[in-house]
Amino acid sequence: MRKRSVVVALVACTALWGAAGCGSSGNSGAKNSTAGFKVPNVPMQKSVGAGEGKVNLIAWAGYVEDGSTDPKVNWVTDFEKQTGCQVSTKVGNTSDEMVTLMRSGQYDGVSASGDATLRLIASGDVAPVNTKLVPNYRDVFAQLKNQSFNSVNGQMYGIPHGRGANLLMWRSDKVTKPLNSWDAVFSQASQYKGKVTAYDNPIYIADAALWLKAHKPDLGIKNVYELDDKQFTAAVDLLKAQRQNIGQYWSDFSKEQAAFTSGDTTVGTTWQVVANLLHADKVPVKTTLPTEGATGWSDTWMISSKAKHPNCMYKWMNWIISPKVNAQVAEWFGEAPSNAKSCQMTADKNHCRTYHANDAAYFNRVSFWTTPRKQCGDARGAVCKDYSEWVQAWTDIKG
Amino acid sequence: MGRRLSDLLYGHRRTQVGLLLSGPLGWLVVAYLGSLLVLFVAAFWQLDTFSGAIVKQPTIHNFETLLNSDVYRRIAFRTIGIAAAVTVTDALLAFPIAFFMAKVVTPRMRGLLVVAVLMPLWASYLVKVYAWRVILSQDGILNWALSPLGVKGPGYGVVATWLVFSYLWLPYMILPVYAGLERIPDSMLDASGDLGGRPWLTFRRVVLPLAFPAVVAGSIFTFALTLGDYITPSLVSSTQFIGNVVFANVGVANNLPLAAAFATVPVVVMIVYLLIARRLGAFEAL
Numbered sequence: 083m084r085k086r087s088v089v090v091a092l093v094a095c096t097a098l099w100g101a102a103g104c105g106s107s108g109n110s111g112a113k114n115s116t117a118g119f120k121v122p123n124v125p126m127q128k129s130v131g132a133g134e135g136k137v138n139l140i141a142w143a144g145y146v147e148d149g150s151t152d153p154k155v156n157w158v159t160d161f162e163k164q165t166g167c168q169v170s171t172k173v174g175n176t177s178d179e180m181v182t183l184m185r186s187g188q189y190d191g192v193s194a195s196g197d198a199t200l201r202l203i204a205s206g207d208v209a210p211v212n213t214k215l216v217p218n219y220r221d222v223f224a225q226l227k228n229q230s231f232n233s234v235n236g237q238m239y240g241i242p243h244g245r246g247a248n249l250l251m252w253r254s255d256k257v258t259k260p261l262n263s264w265d266a267v268f269s270q271a272s273q274y275k276g277k278v279t280a281y282d283n284p285i286y287i288a289d290a291a292l293w294l295k296a297h298k299p300d301l302g303i304k305n306v307y308e309l310d311d312k313q314f315t316a317a318v319d320l321l322k323a324q325r326q327n328i329g330q331y332w333s334d335f336s337k338e339q340a341a342f343t344s345g346d347t348t349v350g351t352t353w354q355v356v357a358n359l360l361h362a363d364k365v366p367v368k369t370t371l372p373t374e375g376a377t378g379w380s381d382t383w384m385i386s387s388k389a390k391h392p393n394c395m396y397k398w399m400n401w402i403i404s405p406k407v408n409a410q411v412a413e414w415f416g417e418a419p420s421n422a423k424s425c426q427m428t429a430d431k432n433h434c435r436t437y438h439a440n441d442a443a444y445f446n447r448v449s450f451w452t453t454p455r456k457q458c459g460d461a462r463g464a465v466c467k468d469y470s471e472w473v474q475a476w477t478d479i480k481g
Numbered sequence: 482m483g484r485r486l487s488d489l490l491y492g493h494r495r496t497q498v499g500l501l502l503s504g505p506l507g508w509l510v511v512a513y514l515g516s517l518l519v520l521f522v523a524a525f526w527q528l529d530t531f532s533g534a535i536v537k538q539p540t541i542h543n544f545e546t547l548l549n550s551d552v553y554r555r556i557a558f559r560t561i562g563i564a565a566a567v568t569v570t571d572a573l574l575a576f577p578i579a580f581f582m583a584k585v586v587t588p589r590m591r592g593l594l595v596v597a598v599l600m601p602l603w604a605s606y607l608v609k610v611y612a613w614r615v616i617l618s619q620d621g622i623l624n625w626a627l628s629p630l631g632v633k634g635p636g637y638g639v640v641a642t643w644l645v646f647s648y649l650w651l652p653y654m655i656l657p658v659y660a661g662l663e664r665i666p667d668s669m670l671d672a673s674g675d676l677g678g679r680p681w682l683t684f685r686r687v688v689l690p691l692a693f694p695a696v697v698a699g700s701i702f703t704f705a706l707t708l709g710d711y712i713t714p715s716l717v718s719s720t721q722f723i724g725n726v727v728f729a730n731v732g733v734a735n736n737l738p739l740a741a742a743f744a745t746v747p748v749v750v751m752i753v754y755l756l757i758a759r760r761l762g763a764f765e766a767l
């Protein structure tokens with residue numbers, strides 16, 4: 083463990099070469115954190131000056147729309163007019179791709195999900211965010227501030243963008259009895275043999291852990307991202323059993339949409355946005371947040387430690403969570419907005435209710451994606467499975 | 482100037498050839514062998530597991546991981562197995578078609594058939610795979626056509642990958658076999674018949690030995706193309722090929738060293754395959 087911390091610090095120092103001085107002793111600049119890793123000492127911006135005329139972003143598809151997808155969906159042009167910052171976007175398809183892109187140092191910021199954020203913080207690729215410089219931050223739901231996946235030691239490393247849960251969806255014409263439990267895709271999946279789907283990503287192991295947490299209490303799972311050997315093995319075994327009943331996994335949501343439309347898939351995990359698209363196509367599907375709870379994602383705009391256009395990036399972070407824009411993004415993508423004031427601005431007045439934006443009880447049942455680490459974050463110490471082990475296990479599960 | 486240059490080159494064949502080949506050869510060495518070398522070197526690096534940064538210290542850790550875990554062995558054997566199955570299927574399908582084209586039809590018809598074989602190559606690879614996705618789907622045309630017989634299609638899975646690959650690479654097998662068969666003089670078939678050889682004997686003792694190198698040449702394409710593909714398996718099945726694991730390790734896990742280590746497997750397999758193919762005389766048939 084000791085050796086790894088040094089490696090992390092060294093990597094961070096290399097990454098920060100020229101941006102911030104790493105002390106001659108190598109570690110002096112890093113402070114220890116409760117998060118279980120050394121936090122590189124990256125300076126935080128003190129003020130926002132005039133824009134640099136440009137900003138380069140990495141974002142999930144649908145987060146930065148300039149009208150080229152749909153002329154009516156455009157919140158970039160006004161930003162460019164008001165700030166003079168020309169926006170160019172690179173769409174990242176997975177959290178892992180985003181981490182890789184950010185590491186290149188060519189981008190000013192990223193809309194990172196919780197399974198990417200800590201990796202970016204630990205490697206020194208992102209800087210802490212001075213929330214005082216982002217006026218709209220004060221309207222962000224308190225539940226999204228200072229979370230384990232967007233802050234370290236009470237210091238925010240980004241601006242919350244929006245959140246959602248990974249729901250259970252089924253074809254209501256093929257599965258007549260309404261579902262309310264993940265049993266449908268685990269213990270009772272054989273009923274739907276060959277028609278079950280699951281999210282094709284190592285982070286899906288957490289969904290199995292979530293089911294075990296509710297149904298196998300003797301495993302003692304508290305946090306579905308902090309799994310020790312016994313818990314992890316149980317989750318992997320559960321997924322291997324599930325594998326027998328999987329028709330196809332899905333990784334991009336259009337593939338899932340097609341599978342539900344054609345009837346190749348009748349039950350599985352989904353995002354609300356897919357259900358909305360299916361409803362629009364008159365495909366009879368229903369979704370629920372099962373009794374066990376669910377995993378979910380909470381996205382955060384982060385600023386690169388090597389940002390060439392930091393002022394524009396701060397302006398962007400403030401813009402994207404401004405009530406009107408945040409409402410537009412949330413509706414377009416199908417997620418709960420982060421700004422409390424957005425709820426009055428949505429075109430569909432029920433949007434915030436549909437997505438449970440200000441429903442703290444709802445989101446308390448959601449375990450947001452975060453990067454699995456060796457350090458369990460509790461008394462067990464460094465015996466948990468880290469992300470690379472999750473990745474290898476996922477390969478093993480798929481066989 | 483041009484004149485002096487040509488004077489200089491006149492009579493110096495080696496210089497001429499050297500200048501002519503330096504460009505393409507340089508490309509081959511730098512871009513092709515160079516990238517293979519980088520791949521091989523990267524296979525000995527390692528990933529810092531938490532931050533995901535690459536540690537450039539030589540270690541054989543990746544190869545140990547590959548050898549010690551069942552799943553990678555299973556995936557490698559599955560990939561090689563399906564590549565072999567696709568190759569055999571294509572050889573069986575291609576031979577009669579190629580023979581018909583080379584020996585039976587009129588030259589005019591032959592031209593039309595060559596175009597017909599090449600035609601699928603004009604359509605995008607992805608379009609064809611997606612078409613198969615639709616064919617094999619639950620409510621797809623295959624299940625519809627089979628339903629009167631009370632049979633169901635294979636659906637998405639290993640069988641689907643075998644079907645789709647066999648379809649995709651068939652032209653790459655037909656063309657070399659056709660070329661090989663065309664080179665067999667008709668007189669040999671006649672001679673065999675005159676000496677009392679029945680069709681089957683003629684085929685087994687005359688045609689097959691002469692055409693076999695061509696089949697091996699075609700098999701290089703079908704085998705290598707299947708070995709390296711990862712898009713078809715991801716579209717028509719949930720099974721993993723070597724390529725899918727490499728893709729997942731580069732794209733999802735950002736574990737470039739492990740991906741590089743696994744990517745050396747098909748390279749080694751292909752080297753062995755090519756050595757065998759050379760012994761079987763496939764390179765003379767190309």
